[in-house]
Amino acid sequence: MVTNRTFTMLKPDAVEKGHVGAILEKINVSGFRIVALKLTQMTTADAKAFYAIHSERPFFGELVEYMTRGPIIAAILEKENAVDDFRTLIGATNPADAADGTIRKLYAASIGENAVHGSDSDENAAIESAFHFSGREQF
Ligand code: IDP
Ligand code: MG
Numbered sequence: 756m757v758t759n760r761t762f763t764m765l766k767p768d769a770v771e772k773g774h775v776g777a778i779l780e781k782i783n784v785s786g787f788r789i790v791a792l793k794l795t796q797m798t799t800a801d802a803k804a805f806y807a808i809h810s811e812r813p814f815f816g817e818l819v820e821y822m823t824r825g826p827i828i829a830a831i832l833e834k835e836n837a838v839d840d841f842r843t844l845i846g847a848t849n850p851a852d853a854a855d856g857t858i859r860k861l862y863a864a865s866i867g868e869n870a871v872h873g874s875d876s877d878e879n880a881a882i883e884s885a886f887h888f889s890g891r892e893q894f
């Protein structure tokens with residue numbers, strides 16, 4: 756399946772530090788159209804389900820704790836080649852390895868608290884979008 760949409764979350768650290776406006780601005784000027792957007796907070800069950808693929812990793816408990824500790828911005832973004840272009844825009848998982856100008860280079864504190872999520876495939880973009888948004892919330 757190929758789509759032109761991806762899913763993102765501005766994670767609790769980005770919201771806490773007041774970086775939502777700057778990150779959304781960067782997303783817009785980079786050519787992504789916001790298709791859905793909301794401030795929400797994940798429950799422990801939500802975070803465990805969303806990150807189920809990482810459940811055996813040593814950092815899973817820390818990841819669930821982090822992702823549930825405060826509100827996030829969830830959004831669906833549209834652009835040609837959205838998944839790959841957004842992964843380029845956010846940069847490497849570890850901000851120490853992220854390219855200059857990427858969102859993680861600018862706003863992430865560590866490999867764990869890395870400011871932003873981006874789907875890694877068209878299939879996961881669809882699954883993750885449906886996890887957070889109903890059809891009526893997508894424009
Ligand atoms: P990604 O977000 O760049 O796709 P993944 O490997 O899918 O990276 O990991 C999901 C999330 O888990 C990361 O964004 C980060 O918040 C957290 N994470 C990944 N690796 C580590 C780690 O080594 N220590 C702590 N947290 C990690
Ligand atoms: Mg990932």
